Amino acid sequence: xxxxxxxxxxxxxxxxxxxxxxxxxxxxxxxxxxxxxxxxxxxxxxxxxxxxxxxxxxxxxxxxxxxxxxxxxxxxxxxxxxxxxxxxxxxxxxxxxxxxxxxxxxxxxxxxxxxxxxxxxxxxxxxxxxxxxxxxxxxxxxxxxxxxxxxxxxxxxxxxxxxxxxxxxxxxxxxxxxxxxxxxxxxxxxxxxxx
Numbered sequence: 001x002x003x004x005x006x007x008x009x010x011x012x013x014x015x016x017x018x019x020x021x022x023x024x025x026x027x028x029x030x031x032x033x034x035x036x037x038x039x040x041x042x043x044x045x046x047x048x049x050x051x052x053x054x055x056x057x058x059x060x061x062x063x064x065x066x067x068x069x070x071x072x073x074x075x076x077x078x079x080x081x082x083x084x085x086x087x088x089x090x091x092x093x094x095x096x097x098x099x100x101x102x103x104x105x106x107x108x109x110x111x112x113x114x115x116x117x118x119x120x121x122x123x124x125x126x127x128x129x130x131x132x133x134x135x136x137x138x139x140x141x142x143x144x145x146x147x148x149x150x151x152x153x154x155x156x157x158x159x160x161x162x163x164x165x166x167x168x169x170x171x172x173x174x175x176x177x178x179x180x181x182x183x184x185x186x187x188x189x190x191x192x193x194x195x
Contacts, residue, residue: 026105032047032048034046034070036083036193039195040165041085041086042164042191042194046186052071053071057080061082062066065088065166068083077171077179078151078172080171085163095158097160100134100160101123104135108121112154116138116140124136124137126159126188128189130191131160137154140154157191158163168172
């Protein structure tokens with residue numbers, strides 16, 4: 001009889017702990033708003049989970065876009081931004097949705113398809129309250145887990161947020177896994193504020 005009572009208490013305790021764990025899993029992730037200052041064209045704001053970091057980088061690209069990297073706290077998913085704006089570099093460059101789709105298609109075809117697992121790719125729309133764009137996802141067949149800071153899945157895309165636009169890469173360990181989905185939510189949160 002005593003063993004039965006102890007067993008019931010243990011089952012009750014396990015049930016309570018399970019209910020608490022389910023409740024904890026449903027708690028929303030803390031979010032923070034990060035800024036990417038561009039200067040006169042404005043500032044890009046982006047909402048990320050609290051553990052993400054945003055760093056301005058210098059990749060020494062020929063046209064000298066503003067470059068930023070965002071990484072999750074475990075460095076399992078990252079987003080690289082190459083930011084430009086209407087009239088960037090004193091040129092009348094203002095790509096529309098059709099031109100961005102053509103550019104992404106050309107980049108993926110030339111740069112990524114020679115090393116892609118997939119025989120084809122599709123362009124997917126990026127749409128948030130204040131951002132539009134297009135992207136394509138591929139899996140790198142040359143990827144090796146022994147090479148540090150590399151990722152098997154790459155997303156190539158372009159975005160427009162008001163007069164600010166550019167291209168981006170999502171680097172992740174799953175083509176459609178939680179890391180990519182988290183990065184997509186971050187991308188969808190992009191918005192431009194004036195300086």
